[in-house]
Amino acid sequence: MIEFELNGERVSTDATADTPLLWVLRDRMGLAGTKYGCGRALCGACTVHLDGKPARSCQLPVGGLAGRRVTTIEGLVGPEAEAVQSAWDRHQVPQCGYCQSGQVMSATALLRDNPTPDETEIERAMTGHLCRCGTYGRIRRAIADAARTLEGGA
């Protein structure tokens, strides 16, 4: 059994050690918010936070997670998350929405790490995320807006 912290709770799984965290979350823990898009860390749809930093869960064998802290979109809380999700609503970012869990996870991590990112920093943090529907322009504007919201203390 492998034990780790998931969205603030201690959990354990009897999945084989090589099973990617993505599939443990989806098929064994009932958490479908983290998505499968490519299986090779090319698309970002599977992004979770591992010890507070964005990580591609399709590349995280669960065997290496003993004692670590995992947060998924279902457990994402805090002022940066709220700012991002409100900005997502204001700018009407999602279309099909399939990539959006991953996008929001990375956008939130960016703002926690750097509350006042410029355009280049936003692009660098987010370019790893594919959006087949093409919502990139709105993602950029929403992140910049979320940063302004946090700065203003709104």
Place this chain on the structure above:
Amino acid sequence: MSVRAGLTRRRFLEVSSLAAGGLVVSCQLPGRSGGRPATEGASGAFAPNAWISIAPDGSVRFACHRNEMGQDIHTTLTMLVAEELELDPRSIEVRQAAVDPASFTNSLLGAQITGGSTSVRDAWEPLRRASATARTLLVEAAAARWGVPVGECAVEAGKIRHAQHGTLSYGDVVADAAARPVPENVELKPLSAFRVIGRPLRRLDGAAKARGGERYGIDVSLPGMRYAALVACPVLGGKSVAFDRDAALARDGVREVVDLGEAVAVVADDWWTAQSALGALDVRWDEGPAASLDDAALAASLEEGAQEAGAVVKAAGDSAAVLSRAGSSLSARYTTQLLAHMTLEPQNCVAVVSPDGVDVHASTQYPQGAQAAAADAAGVSVERVRVHSQPIGGGFGRRLDVDFVAQAVRIAKALPSGTPVKLVWSREEDTTHDFYRPPSLHVMRGAVEGGAISALEHKLVSPSVTARLFPVFVNEGIDPFMTEGTADLSYSIPNLDLRSVIREVGLRVGYWRSVSHAQNAFAVESFVDELAHASGEDPIALRLAMLKELPRQSAVLRKAVAASGYRPKAVRSKAWGVASMQCYGSHVALVAVVSGTAEALRVEGLHFAVDCGIAIHPDQVVAQIEGAAVSGLMNTIRAKVSLRNGRVEQGNFDDHPIPRMNEVPPIHVMLSDSDEAPGGIGEVGTPLVAPAIANAVFSLTGRRIRSLPLEDSGVRFV
């Protein structure tokens, strides 16, 4: 084109009530008489195809008959319902409708199907009419109860008001309304009275999607569910001959192995176990006839097709005579590439086969097709198949095909009765076994005289998707979807010879966002540009000279030109390229701004002007243009599918890339104010991107690129 069967004029409404006393308004095909009184209770007039139901507690439910794949159809159609019922759209509960072609056939496509940018055009009148009829019955019921004329009643926010008698809510009068005869003609609200249509509204599924709460086909989970992964023959169309079933079954958690012919599936307790076991199968394949298929063979097939006379799509005057007489005529050939869909949610389906029938849960654009495929795969009649359509993680035409539904059902049949199974294709399977956007070859000839094109010939050669999926639409060698963008050419040209040749090339092809509009637009709008440059005409003036009979088209062209700062020649390493077309009932023009050099090109901006008639949900119309433009970039810059020894050489997002954030320029969209009925919007942002950029590249570098993707010709975009 339209395969309209006159349904919109002859639909009748039939009203009945739910057993609990609610009001259900449905839509029926002709053949049922209108004006029949509705009945209460379960007997008689219960209508199987319901859009709107209102319960005695006043809650309003809309069964949406089209599939949501990000194009915002759920919210947009709910807005139509809300408008006529004088409700806040956010107060309406939206559910996905079941398969019911009698009620929900798309009049433009002939089935219960979502595609071709048709959903709004198809629903615009009938859905508002259904909602207005419901409202009329509710008001009549209230007026009758009060004993007052209908004209003295006002409606607002789910309530009917009378100056003296006060207020009744919809819920208060549903039973009375259900007992009333259905009016044959109801008045729809005039534009001037719209309070919902055209107004800002946050899309109803947006909040869930931003919080990871949306559940796609791939997320469906049922008690006792197993998981399936499959490996298909790496050579397209090949079949399994032998495999080591025991080696797979020996692995922990593996439950079953199912031979599907074109693929072998492993069923396990979770998907990773199933996917990991595929290697143990060690499948031996009969590669079949496509084993020699490669890019050269594909090109040769199209070339052979170009030698045929083809079917005449549109003709006028005598282009051959004019071209031989003209001082100078131009000839050019254009080609476009095979493309994979790369929907971010890979193909998947959950299926259950039991004595109760078949249940399929799928991200699908074609629920009626999914039902038929499931019935066929299970060997049951369609009445015993229930399709639970899910929100789709990207459609782009891939989900018009239902191959994965049939596969899931066949796998379910091999399991103990009643066992649900979720089949998920890996990304690699998805990329290598797609229904690819067809390749195309365009043979162009033309001449310019007196500031306009005097003769234009266009022979389009391509395999036909429609001949496979909907063969009834192919008549006399013409696939009407393949000829969109040529048959409906917007320019007035006195001598025209537009032809198409359907030429199979040895692999299955599918509908890809904007279908053949993108391919025809690349050829036509690049060639118009070539004709302009060759004859010394300005590319804008040349187009405008031929658009005098289409003022909506010339208007968007002028708008895009003005907004982009367009210059006919490159200025300090920056150049502009224009493209214009009507498509799906809307009018679009695009100016692309490109800078740099051939080795380091950068798309600086895309300026769209769109006239789509009434924009029901304006911000989402803009969003669709923005998004479709990114699909356009995908088709333009570097993505392609290549074939070697019958195998697709690409497998994932590294070798079949889609545009990333840092590769997408600012996209500016201007919507025209219009009172015209809405045109289609989901796909119209895609076709013009390639020709506009190619035209800008010519202006910038002097290089005319006639094949897609552009980087295959040696230029580099940074």
